[in-house]
Each structure stands twice: as C-alpha cells, then as structure tokens.
Amino acid sequence: MGLLSCVVPLLLCGAAPLEAAPAKSSYLPGTGRFWHITDLHLDPTYHLTPDPTKVCSSSKGVPATNPGVFGDFLCDSPYRLIQSAFDHMATLTKPDDFIIWTGDSPPHVPAGELSTDLVVQVIENMTETIRQHFPNIAVYPALGNHDYWPQDQMPTSTNAVYRAAAELWRPWLQNEALLTLSQGGFYSQLVKPGLRVVSLNTILYYGPNKVTENMTDPAGQFEWLEKTLQKAARSLEKVYIIAHVPVGYLPWARRTTALREKHNERLVSIFRKHSDVIAGHFYGHTHRDSIMVLLDQQGKPVNSLFVSPAVTPIKSLLQPYSNNPAFRMYLYDTEDFSMQDIWQYFLNLTEANERQSAAWRREYVLREAFGLADLKPLSLLKLGLSFMEQSTAFDSYFKHFMVGYDSSVTCGGACKISQVCAMLYLDQLAYSRCVEKGGRGGIHLRGHFLNISHEKGLRVSKLSRL
Numbered sequence: 001m002g003l004l005s006c007v008v009p010l011l012l013c014g015a016a017p018l019e020a021a022p023a024k025s026s027y028l029p030g031t032g033r034f035w036h037i038t039d040l041h042l043d044p045t046y047h048l049t050p051d052p053t054k055v056c057s058s059s060k061g062v063p064a065t066n067p068g069v070f071g072d073f074l075c076d077s078p079y080r081l082i083q084s085a086f087d088h089m090a091t092l093t094k095p096d097d098f099i100i101w102t103g104d105s106p107p108h109v110p111a112g113e114l115s116t117d118l119v120v121q122v123i124e125n126m127t128e129t130i131r132q133h134f135p136n137i138a139v140y141p142a143l144g145n146h147d148y149w150p151q152d153q154m155p156t157s158t159n160a161v162y163r164a165a166a167e168l169w170r171p172w173l174q175n176e177a178l179l180t181l182s183q184g185g186f187y188s189q190l191v192k193p194g195l196r197v198v199s200l201n202t203i204l205y206y207g208p209n210k211v212t213e214n215m216t217d218p219a220g221q222f223e224w225l226e227k228t229l230q231k232a233a234r235s236l237e238k239v240y241i242i243a244h245v246p247v248g249y250l251p252w253a254r255r256t257t258a259l260r261e262k263h264n265e266r267l268v269s270i271f272r273k274h275s276d277v278i279a280g281h282f283y284g285h286t287h288r289d290s291i292m293v294l295l296d297q298q299g300k301p302v303n304s305l306f307v308s309p310a311v312t313p314i315k316s317l318l319q320p321y322s323n324n325p326a327f328r329m330y331l332y333d334t335e336d337f338s339m340q341d342i343w344q345y346f347l348n349l350t351e352a353n354e355r356q357s358a359a360w361r362r363e364y365v366l367r368e369a370f371g372l373a374d375l376k377p378l379s380l381l382k383l384g385l386s387f388m389e390q391s392t393a394f395d396s397y398f399k400h401f402m403v404g405y406d407s408s409v410t411c412g413g414a415c416k417i418s419q420v421c422a423m424l425y426l427d428q429l430a431y432s433r434c435v436e437k438g439g440r441g442g443i444h445l446r447g448h449f450l451n452i453s454h455e456k457g458l459r460v461s462k463l464s465r466l
C-alpha cells in the first residue's frame with residue numbers, strides 16, 4: 001500500500017508545489033486527520049466506443065461529448081477513475097487516519113436497469129475496493145439515496161439492502177452499530193475515546209421517498225438521535241454527524257431544502273438543542289463543495305457544516321456546470337475535536353483524459369484560501385456575510401463549489417443570494433428572511449458580527465436563471 005511511499009516529511013513527497021504542506025502542517029502535535037469520500041456512483045457500463053451514445057448508461061442516450069479513460073462529464077465514474085482516486089489517497093494516508101464515506105455507489109440510470117441485487121453488488125464492489133486500498137484504516141459509511149432500489153425509497157424497517165450493508169461493513173463497525181444499521185440504516189460508533197460518529201439515514205427525510213412522506217419520525221431515528229446525543233453529552237464525548245443528504249437549503253436553488261421541509265425543521269431544531277456536543281457535520285449528495293453554518297434562534301453561530309464534492313463528474317445535458325472529481329481531508333483538534341482545516345483534492349478530468357494519466361492534486365487549503373483563523377462557526381459566519389460585499393472571496397468560493405469545472409461560469413445577483421442564504425440559514429424562517437432581504441438576513445444578528453450594507457449593482461449571470 002502507499003502508506004510507506006510517502007513517509008514524513010510530506011514536503012518531500014510531492015514534487016509539485018501544490019502538494020507541499022501548508023504553513024500550519026498536519027504534523028503538529030494535537031492534530032488528527034480524516035478523509036471524506038462521497039458519491040462514487042460507479043457506472044460499470046462505461047467504456048470507450050465509437051458511438052458516443054453508448055459510452056455509458058448513465059448518460060441515458062445523450063452523446064458523451066469528451067469521453068476518455070477517466071470518464072466524461074455526462075457519465076458517472078468509470079472504475080478506473082475511482083481506483084485512481086483511492087491510489088492517490090492511499091499515498092497520503094497515515095495509520096491513525098480514518099475515512100468517512102457518505103454514500104451513493106450505484107449509477108444514475110433508469111430504475112429498470114437496476115435491481116436490489118445489482119445495487120447490493122455495486123455497494124459490495126465499492127466496499128471491497130475501499131478495503132483493498134485502505135486495509136488497516138477504519139471506515140465509517142452512510143447510506144445514500146442511490147444505495148437502494150428503487151432509488152430513494154428507503155424503508156423504515158429491516159430489508160435486503162440494510163442487512164447487506166451491515167454484513168459488508170462488519171469489519172468496520174461494532175455489534176451495536178450493525179444492529180441499528182440492519183434495522184434502520186443508521187448507527188453510532190465510538191471512533192476513539194471522546195469522539196463518536198453518528199451516521200444518519202437522511203434518505204428517510206428525503207422528499208422523493210414516498211414511504212416516509214406522512215411520518216413524523218420515520219424509523220424512530222429522531223428519537224434515537226436525541227437519545228444518542230444526550231448519552232454522548234453525559235459521557236463527555238463529541239460527535240461528528242455524517243449523512244448523505246444534507247440538512248438546510250440547496251445552494252443553487254431558491255427556497256428548496258435538500259430534505260423534506262418539515263423533517264428539515266425538526267433536524268435543525270435537534271441540532272440546535274444539542275449543538276454543544278456536535279463538533280462537525282459532514283454531508284455529500286449535492287456533488288458540489290459547500291459550507292453551512294448553523295445559527296441558534298438568537299443568531300449565534302453554533303455548528304460548522306461541510307458538504308464534500310463528489311468523485312463522479314456527472315452532470316445532465318442542460319446543467320451549465322458540473323464538478324471535477326474530488327475527495328478531501330479534514331484536520332481536527334485531538335483535544336476538543338473541533339475542525340482545524342480542509343485539504344481539498346481534485347482531478348482535472350479534461351487534462352487527465354488528454355494525458356491518459358491521473359494527476360490528482362490539492363485544489364485548496366480552506367484556511368489559506370480565505371485567510372481564516374480557524375473553521376469555528378463564528379469564522380465561517382463572518383466569511384459568509386463578507387461574500388455579499390466582497391466579490392473576490394465569493395468568486396473563489398464559487399470556483400471551489402464547482403471544483404474548478406469552468407472559470408467562465410460565474411455567480412452573481414440572484415445566484416449569489418441563493419448561495420449565501422443557503423450557507424447561513426438552515427431553517428425556513430431565517431432563510432426566507434435572508435432571500436427577502438437579498439442575502440441580508442444577517443441584519444437580525446447582533447451588530448458586532450459584521451456591519452452589513454446594501455449591495456450595489458447586482459450582476460446577473462447564466463446561473464441566476466436556474
């Protein structure tokens with residue numbers, strides 16, 4: 001494995017300047033690390049062929065415009081892309097690292113092209129691929145809306161997929177976690193003394209899931225979550241929340257929660273109530289790179305939330321942009337488990353296909369990119385509030401949002417308001433106030449957070465029509 005190929009110091013391991021360790025290196029004592037991979041979306045049908053409509057099932061008959069060995073922006077991931085991501089990641093891992101894996105292994109194809117058996121086979125393939133690359137590293141998975149057949153329809157009781165996941169993930173999880181996983185698709189497990197991962201099945205709250213539409217507490221997960229957080233607090237533990245579909249609003253849309261609105265409200269209120277015990281939230285599903293800040297009802301920032309971009313580069317024909325394939329590493333404080341930094345990695349897909357070689361590189365280091373002292377909720381709130389005033393910082397945030405997909409795509413005006421409101425307001429009342437005030441919902445905050453003036457000259461971009 002690559003573990004030995006890149007022993008300390010990291011500075012010697014990468015020739016390119018982008019691989020050099022940032023000023024505040026992870027090798028300082030008191031810093032721990034973990035990796036986040038999400039939305040692998042393996043398309044086993046991907047292959048290079050003269051007929052562009054036949055490159056991958058996930059393009060659904062649309063001609064793949066630029067297919068290469070590492071994929072196409074109209075297709076889900078070829079196996080080779082996923083392998084190249086893990087090969088690179090393996091050279092960077094250290095024995096004490098762990099991995100969070102927030103779901104969505106199967107491809108975006110019509111329901112008729114999949115089955116429960118095929119979905120389980122893809123999850124098994126991805127599980128084995130991860131285990132081969134990282135045989136000695138703990139992995140904490142969460143289920144995604146595509147990790148079921150038919151997609152999104154996750155039930156509230158045991159079924160073939162939850163049971164298969166519990167069996168496949170047995171080497172990583174303890175019995176108590178395996179039991180709730182096989183029953184409801186969620187679990188909690190102690191990572192190390194003082195740190196617990198809570199893996200939620202947010203597909204139970206996902207709008208397209210018809211099974212749970214009229215339920216107040218599907219699978220009893222809300223009650224279980226509250227009890228788990230209370231118990232963690234009593235045991236003086238900190239909790240990392242991991243899940244596939246994020247809480248809050250979609251950053252590219254207007255007034256659209258990622259989860260069903262009533263379940264989003266309930267989740268926000270539970271997270272607010274127990275924010276002291278939660279040291280971070282980590283999600284996937286949107287395929288894009290974004291940050292959120294949970295404010296309490298008085299407007300005080302209480303939690304930092306991170307949405308990681310996907311490994312799959314897929315977009316639909318009409319979408320104006322996609323994301324380059326990506327994974328990331330988090331640095332955390334081993335005393336209080338607060339987040340210290342993010343190292344975001346990516347593959348320039350076009351370049352990799354041209355060169356027939358996958359040069360994964362570091363895209364940015366979060367604190368350096370925005371001059372942040374830390375990733376505490378207050379720092380991220382200040383960053384979000386500054387976006388309405390400062391286009392340079394926001395433009396760089398939006399470039400990261402697309403993982404450098406296309407620098408000619410910009411986000412101003414209504415697009416920027418949607419991004420900023422989704423970043424800072426996770427509940428219906430505060431979010432609505434923010435969009436009504438053109439991205440300035442923050443005015444209800446105590447003035448000392450930031451002085452907010454009125455924006456002049458809204459730019460209208462292609463994205464504002466979305």
Ligand SMILES: [Zn+2]
Pocket residue numbers: 039041104144146285286287310
């Ligand atoms: Zn996905």
Ligand SMILES: [Zn+2]
Pocket residue numbers: 104144145146244285286
């Ligand atoms: Zn998803």
